[in-house]
Amino acid sequence: MNDEAIIDVRHLYKSFGDNHVLRDFSMTLAPAENLAVLGKSGSGKSVLIKCIVRLLPLDQGSIEVLHEDVGALDLDQLDELRARVGFLFQSNALYDSMTVRENLEFSLRRHWNAAQRKRGADAAVLEALTDVGLAHTVDMTPAELSGGMRKRIALARTLILRPSIILYDEPTTGLDPITSREISQLIVSVQQKYKTASIIISHDMHCIDITANRVIMLIDGKSYANDTYANLRKSADARIQEFFD
Amino acid sequence: MAQQKIYIRFLDEVGATTRFVLRFFHELIKPRQEYNEFFRQCYWIGYKSLPLVGITALIMGLVLTIQSRPTLVEFGAQALLPAMVSVSLVREISPVITALICAGKIGSGIGAELGSMRVTEQIDAMDVSGTNPFKYLIVTRVMATTLMLPVLSNLSNAIGLYGGYLGVSIRGHVSWHLYWTQVFNALSFGDVIPSLIKTFFFGFAIGIIGCYKGYHSSKGTEGVGRSANSAVVVASLLIFIIDLIAVQITDLLGLT
Structure with a gap:
């Protein structure tokens, strides 16, 4: 295995009934790297x-x-690990019965004790919201926010625990081109500020162009190609070119 | 073959529910209780259900009294009306009707709420933030239903008995004092305690089934509707099964 890698996936197989989604898939993620995984829907x-x-x-x-x-981890160990891995859902998955502040504070309840929360929760919430440019929404509910704002709040909720790795699931899906670009730039600025490593799942080529240091093309359940965006764009392979046409 | 599949699916469901119940007890005794969420659920489940439970209990007491009166009059036993109403209400009607109302209102609410949280990935979001959604969502709701149902059932008893007084007063001339004296003379701890104990089990069944169905919801909005619906159906069926078992146990203990 690669000692440098902070994520190391080896010979992964995953099926849903007869649908073999991943077949002998392997990949690594280096510290502070932005890796995009590109593939068709499904x-x-x-x-x-x-x-x-x-x-x-x-x-x-x-x-x-x-x-x-x-x-191999038990549930408590898994919870500890998950606190160091942020996850931005495609649907944002904001808790719709809570305000923005409560959404952000919720992640702290398991990992900070009551005294820490009392002392530092407000500042942590404000800093995370400032990072995404939405400090003024702290007392609003998700229903009052636009799609782009919800995406930013979801990212702020991910950032509040200062993860070492962030996994982005289709971060620009359903957004207009301008907001898409803003979210892509935000991903880059977060990576530069906190030195996080990221896996960005997308089929938005503009987002991948802006954010990714390296791209893996997931075709037929395997890592079909693994290179920089610029090199893949120049590839003569027809299956790779499908994505750029 | 099709029948075999149904049996296997049924056993699968029983196994998964049993694991869910065991996990509930495991999480319940683990440290870091979610007291705020628990009290919030008690407020929603207990206080917010009170008007519906209260109105139903009042009507139940009133109707039971009015409908029982002609038969008792026929046998010249109308003086037993308060005693009959009180034993019927406290022992059986009030706990079961309260539980069925709660299965409809609370069970479906929990099933739909957790189901929509599941399909919009909110439960997954709690999971990946390392927050343990089971402890926060399931333990608090099941504990709240388990503890609030006996409270609601007792209030329902009191309101139902008051309805009985109104029913007696419509056609007869029974004083407030005489009515309640007859009610309390007719009741013993053997009536009240078994009835109280079974309401804890009713509450637990409503909470655990609502949570199980919602937590394992799938297939989008259709799945949410199905979760809410099956939470009510299964919880209602369980209420009758628990009631049957409780009556048998009470009978064996000689408390009837």
Whole structure:
């Protein structure tokens, strides 16, 4: 295995009945790297990152995150690991019965004790919201926010625990081109400020162009290509070119 | 073959529910209780259900009294009306009707709420933030239903008995004092305690089934509707099964 890697996926298999989504998929993620995973809808991109945080169990293979075997952890150990891995859902998954402040504070309840929360929760919430440019929404509810704002709040909720890795599931889906670009730039600025490593699941080529240091193309359940965006764009392979046309 | 599949699916469901119940007790004794969420659920489940339970209990007491009167009059036993109403209400009607109302109102509410949280990935979001959604969502709701149902049932008893007084007063001339004296003379701890104990089980069944159905919801909005619906159906059926078992146990203990 690669000692440098903070995520190391080896020979991963995942099926849903007869639908074999991932077949012998392997990849690594280096510290402070932005890796994009590109593939068609239904190719298993989201399944991959859900397996990484064990929201879905693996059929075969192994995944190490921050040098810990995800499959071997008990629930308490898994909770500790998950606090160091942020996850931005495609649907944002904001808690709709809570305000923005409560959404952000919710993540702290398990990982900070009552005294820490009393002392530092307000400042942590404000800093995370300032990072995404939405400090004024602190007392609003998700229903009062636009799609782009919800995406930013979801990112702020991810940032509040200062994760080492952030997994982005289709971060620009459903957004207009301008907001899409803003979210892509935000991903880059977060990476530069906090030195986080990221896996960005997307089929938005503009988002990948802005954010990714490296791109893996997920085709037929395997890592079909693994290179920089610029090199892939120049590739003569027809299956790769499909994505750029 | 199809029948075999149904049996297997049924056993699968029983196994999954049993694991869910065992996990509930495991999480319940683990440290870091979610007291704020628990009290919030008690407020929603207990206080917010009170008007519906109260109105139903009042009507129940009133109707039971009015409908029982002609038969008792026929046998010249109308003086037993308060005693009959009180034993019927406290032992059986009030706990079961309160539980069925709560299965409809609370069970479906929990099933739909957790179901929509599941399909919009809010439960997954709690999971990946390492917050343990089971402790926050399930333990608090099941504990709240388990503890609030006996409270609601007792209030329902009191309101139902008051309804009985109104029913007696419509056609007869029974004083307030005489009515309640007859009610309390007719009741013993053997009536009240078994009835109280079974309401804890009713509350637990409503909470755990609502939570199980919602927590394992799938297939989008259709799945949410199905979760809410099956939470009510299964909880209602369980209420009758628990009631049957409770009556048998009470009978064996000689408390009837």
